[in-house]
Amino acid sequence: MSRSQWGSRLGFILAAAGSAIGLGAIWKFPYVAATNGGGAFLLIYLLICLSVGLALMLGEMALGRAAGSNAVGTFRQLGGKPWPIVGLVGVLVCFLIYSFYSVVGGWTIAYIGKSLTGSILTSDAKVLGDTFNAFITDPLQPLVFHGLFAGLTLAVVLGGVQKGIENLSKFLMPALFVLMLVLIVRGLTLPGAVDGLLYFLTPDLSKVTGTMLVDAMGLAFFSLSLGMGIMITYGSYVGRDTPLLGSSLWVIALTVLTCFLAGLMVLPAVFAFGFDPSAGPGLTFITMPAVFAQMAGGQLFAVLFFCLLLVAALTSSVSLLEVVVSAVMEELKMPRRKAAWLVTLAVFLLGIPASLSLGIWREYTLFGKGFFDLLDYLTSNLLMPLGEVLLALFVGWKVWPSVAAELSRHGKTPAWLGVMRGFCRYLAPVLILGILVHNL
């Protein structure tokens, strides 16, 4: 069977950036940065993305292209036993993340609807909080929207690599940037917005703490979609003549830029209205509507904002589904259509208890966490760091010669290769093990 390929280098970069740029960059980054001292967090986040983040992303893309296979097959071909387990963990984690990602993706669709009817356009924080809680704890509504979001993702993945994923990203990613710029201009022209701007841009190095480093690393890897086979899978669709360093630098630059823009979009507005910047998940669904309610033309901005979140979430969920689908297709010899439907059905079913655990199944907990929180904790804090350490060790120690050869395809050995090997061999495992131990 001949494998799919991206149609162009730009298409590849935008699809990979689309995977990276998601709820992590737009919804999580502003409030995590806000609770961690603003400017200092931004700086540390940047340093991690450009060092270990870059090394791991390049490593993943090189692995995928060298093997020309899915996440599991890549580890089998290049490393032999028992390494496919690392790919399998990645595929499993994508599956688990997708199940609750799709629930939140559904919320964004619902909030587009609520913006259109105007029902959330109030600055009464209590009303907004109650609306949000009533919605996510409702036994039926969030499930309908979860199904809708999973259906949209399925439609794209059924379209295949070029027609589905690449075309979607080529159209939606630029739209996302335009929308963000409009919202930033609106936010920055509010009276009082400057305080938020200063808070976000002035690094206060006394705010650098262990917890902050851990938060910054976790967010860096989550927002770059690293360690779970995404960039392996996307890298496997890349042509031989595409330079990987340039492509991964683009993906990282676009992701970091989006985080930066998201901070500029959310924080000045939040400060201008005197909201609590560390409101967590509420920052998006509770605080932002209050901001819109006090703006001229707020309804339009509200609709734009939630469309933007949906776009970002969709291009990410597509990558989560594609990793699982490509592994199922190739490992179990199944046609794309059947694999995509099966995985979507399974994800939909798994998302049901995740969603219900926020409402009517609230009492059922394990280790003090509901099912939704348990999925999030298990993947973000345990399985992802584990997968990343193993990936770094695999690239740095086990298959370094193949990776180095793949990255030296264009003429002589690049000078930065040694630095990258050092990052994969030593820096990444040590830093990430630090996260793991801290989380345990």
Ligand code: TRP
């Ligand atoms: N990076 C995406 C975001 O920021 C989420 C995501 C997509 C992801 N694929 C992933 C996270 C793989 C971890 C692993 O929203």
